[in-house]
Amino acid sequence: MAILHRAPWVLPISAPPVVDGAVMVENGMIVAVGPYRHLRHGKHARLVEHEGRILLPALLNCHCHLELSGCAAMTDREVAPAHMPAWITELLALRASRSGEDDTSLACAVLARQHADGVALLVDIGNGLRPAASCHDMTRVDYYTELLGLSRQATLLALQVMQDHDDGHNFTCHAPYSTSAALLQAVKERAALLRRLYPLHVGESLDEVEFLATGHGPFRSFLEERGVWDGSFAVPGCGPVAYLERLGLLDELTLCVHCLHLDEAEIDLLARRRAGVCLCAGSNRFLGVGRAPLAEMLAVGLKPCLGTDSLASNPRLSLWREMNILADDHPQLDPALILAMATWNGAEIVARSELGRLAPGGSAHFIAVAYEGSSPLEFLVREPHVKDVYWV
Ligand SMILES: [Zn+2]
Structure with a gap:
């Protein structure tokens, strides 16, 4: 069964950040990435909420x-x-x-x-x-x-x-x-x-x-x-x-x-x-x-x-x-x-195109990082404190 991961921010890397975004995965692969409001009406999937977290590739x-x-x-x-x-x-x-x-x-x-x-x-x-x-x-x-x-x-x-x-x-x-x-x-x-x-x-x-x-x-x-x-x-x-x-x-x-x-x-x-x-x-x-x-x-x-x-x-x-x-x-x-x-x-x-981005065909083995603040990129890159990382 497909799983729909939803988070306040999704950073696909290969595309601009998505506010209230979602990543649909099935059989260990990403099948869709986009705003939650678009993906929620797609195929039947179990919803997993990642509140207060950013989804991004490993x-x-x-x-x-x-x-x-x-x-x-x-x-x-x-x-x-x-x-x-x-x-x-x-x-x-x-x-x-x-x-x-x-x-x-x-x-x-x-x-x-x-x-x-x-x-x-x-x-x-x-x-x-x-x-x-x-x-x-x-x-x-x-x-x-x-x-x-x-x-x-x-x-x-x-x-x-x-x-x-x-x-x-x-x-x-x-x-x-x-x-x-x-x-x-x-x-x-x-x-x-x-x-x-x-x-x-x-x-x-x-x-x-x-x-x-x-x-x-x-x-x-x-x-x-x-x-x-x-x-x-x-x-x-x-x-x-x-x-x-x-x-x-x-x-x-x-x-x-x-x-x-x-x-x-x-x-x-x-x-x-x-x-x-x-x-x-x-x-x-x-x-x-x-x-x-x-x-x-x-x-x-x-x-x-x-x-x-x-x-x-x-x-x-x-x-x-x-x-x-x-x-x-x-x-x-x-x-x-x-x-x-x-x-x-x-x-x-390293020629591993299934890694490094959240995109259809990519690995479902990605991460969620707990964050506070308005800009997820500033938080992830510029804030010096240790990050709380969760594997999805
Ligand atoms: Zn060295």
């Missing part, structure tokens, strides 16, 4: 590292490390000290919290071959094993790992400053063949930009100190996106995460190649690495999605908080655009 968290859920000590403090290489050094030391720990329950707790926050799908990246958590079957986890290595030896080892695993595994690369050109290209080639997403960190810090442009700076020192600099890396002498373009890695399945330090031509290039962009404002704020050039991105037609990153660089993994930080960083921005980043933009990037 959220998509497009960047996370659940395997770092045991590294919350990295963000449980006032001051972040001085720069990215210092943060990575600390993180590697902490991970090494925890190598005997089983962090599965911590990762599961993070995933359960994501579900409680209304997240339907999470793009998770880790160094292991298996996800740290797939313990909460209500939130889908798309897991990617991350390969990296700049030296010849590290490249060969990583390529071997990829060759040893069947097509059921998703592989991706860490970042242009940590992964050799040969490895970046080989992993992308496989991902393109299998029509898989290729998410990687791009333009996260000025140290990365300096390293790619000159081959020097804190990242060079970091690599030398760790004994992984063998001189084989050909310094690109350009920005991170220009470098990816030169390697032929930009297309609609490449998801560039962070994208803080790009020049105008690189932002334009992302748009022309229809590449995905994922913003992690909470992580960027904690690490003090800067803000995304969001106005410039939107001006060329990019439609960024959002990610929380991990507890190692973000003290709270909540897409509601991510939206709030973005609204704070970019006060001129329409809150409807920010909400679309946490919903439909992510669904488009």
Whole structure:
């Protein structure tokens, strides 16, 4: 039997907000969305009232590292490390000290919290071959094993790992400053063949930009100190996106995460190649690495999605908080655009058209959020307090 969900506000995302709206669902799918006064006279349906709540699609968290859920000590403090290489050094030391720990329950707790926050799908990246958590079957986890290595030896080892695993595994690369050109290209080639997403960190810090442009700076020192600099890396002498373009890695399945330090031509290039962009404002704020050039991105037609990153660089993994930080960083921005980043933009990037919007054919697995006030968009995006989320 069909069910008619009625609420004071319905936010379809793909259409303007509806006052006194309703969503008709049948057999796990949305069959109609619109004003209650229109839908009430349709087919016979059981009415469910969501008084004092907003109906909207579930959220998509497009960047996370659940395997770092045991590294919350990295963000449980006032001051972040001085720069990215210092943060990575600390993180590697902490991970090494925890190598005997089983962090599965911590990762599961993070995933359960994501579900409680209304997240339907999470793009998770880790160094292991298996996800740290797939313990909460209500939130889908798309897991990617991350390969990296700049030296010849590290490249060969990583390529071997990829060759040893069947097509059921998703592989991706860490970042242009940590992964050799040969490895970046080989992993992308496989991902393109299998029509898989290729998410990687791009333009996260000025140290990365300096390293790619000159081959020097804190990242060079970091690599030398760790004994992984063998001189084989050909310094690109350009920005991170220009470098990816030169390697032929930009297309609609490449998801560039962070994208803080790009020049105008690189932002334009992302748009022309229809590449995905994922913003992690909470992580960027904690690490003090800067803000995304969001106005410039939107001006060329990019439609960024959002990610929380991990507890190692973000003290709270909540897409509601991510939206709030973005609204704070970019006060001129329409809150409807920010909400679309946490919903439909992510669904488009991961090619899951049944998610991210309330529309016929969409998933009946959506959410209701308790609210007070007159503007639901302002409430959801700009109000900093924790949201009461209910799965419909
Ligand atoms: Zn990340």
